[in-house]
Amino acid sequence: MNSSEIQIQFPRPGEWQEFTLTAVYEDAGGYTRTDRYTADEIPADQAPAMAAVVTALVGLGEDWQAVQVWATQDWYYPDPVNEDNPIVAVEAVYLAVEAVNPHGGRRIFTARDYPEFIVTDPAAVEFFKHFTKQ
Numbered sequence: 001m002n003s004s005e006i007q008i009q010f011p012r013p014g015e016w017q018e019f020t021l022t023a024v025y026e027d028a029g030g031y032t033r034t035d036r037y038t039a040d041e042i043p044a045d046q047a048p049a050m051a052a053v054v055t056a057l058v059g060l061g062e063d064w065q066a067v068q069v070w071a072t073q074d075w076y077y078p079d080p081v082n083e084d085n086p087i088v089a090v091e092a093v094y095l096a097v098e099a100v101n102p103h104g105g106r107r108i109f110t111a112r113d114y115p116e117f118i119v120t121d122p123a124a125v126e127f128f129k130h131f132t133k134q
Contacts, residue, residue, distance in 0.1 A: 004132035006071040008053070013065030013100055016054045025132035035131070049127030056095060056116050060109065064099040071095055073128045076118055093119045093128050 004025040012018060021037045042050055057066045076092035095117040097109045111117040119125075 004073065004128075006069075006128060006131055008069040008071070010065075010067055010069075013067050016057065021050075021131065023131040023133075027133070033133075037131070043130075046127050046130055049121070049123040052119060052121055052124055053095070053127075056114070056119060057097060059114060059116055060097065060099055063101050064107065064109070065101070066097045066099050068098040069095055070097075071128060073125060073132075076120055078120075090120050091122075091125045093124045095119065 004023070007022040007024065009020045009022075010016065010018070011020075017039055019039050021042065023033075023035045023037075025033055027033045053069065053071070057069065060066060072094050074092065074094060075089040076094075077089050079088050094111060097114075097117065098106065099109060100106050109117070
């Protein structure tokens with residue numbers, strides 16, 4: 001596991017086309033860097049992976065709308081019986097989502113609530129690495 005993280009803030013819950021993406025990572029000199037991007041600054045070749053993240057968020061349903069997402073990258077073991085065997089591991093992006101509801105409720109959802117918050121699509125892993133300069 002690395003210490004890099006991507007944070008995505010949605011100022012208007014449910015309006016996925018407007019967001020700020022902040023990448024937090026360690027640079028080659030060992031310093032923590034934070035780079036911010038608006039939706040317009042996401043490279044075109046990375047847009048499909050961002051769309052996959054939004055697709056996972058839409059699964060929250062209408063009562064809950066994401067306001068912030070934390071993405072981390074680690075290995076995923078689809079077969080827990082063999083989790084010590086690196087051959088069955090795949091790289092994945094893990095999402096944790098802070099969401100609000102119309103009644104003022106606020107909650108954090110993880111892969112325990114929504115298994116689709118473990119994104120194993122290689123494009124999502126590349127998206128994460130692109131912004132955290134890995």
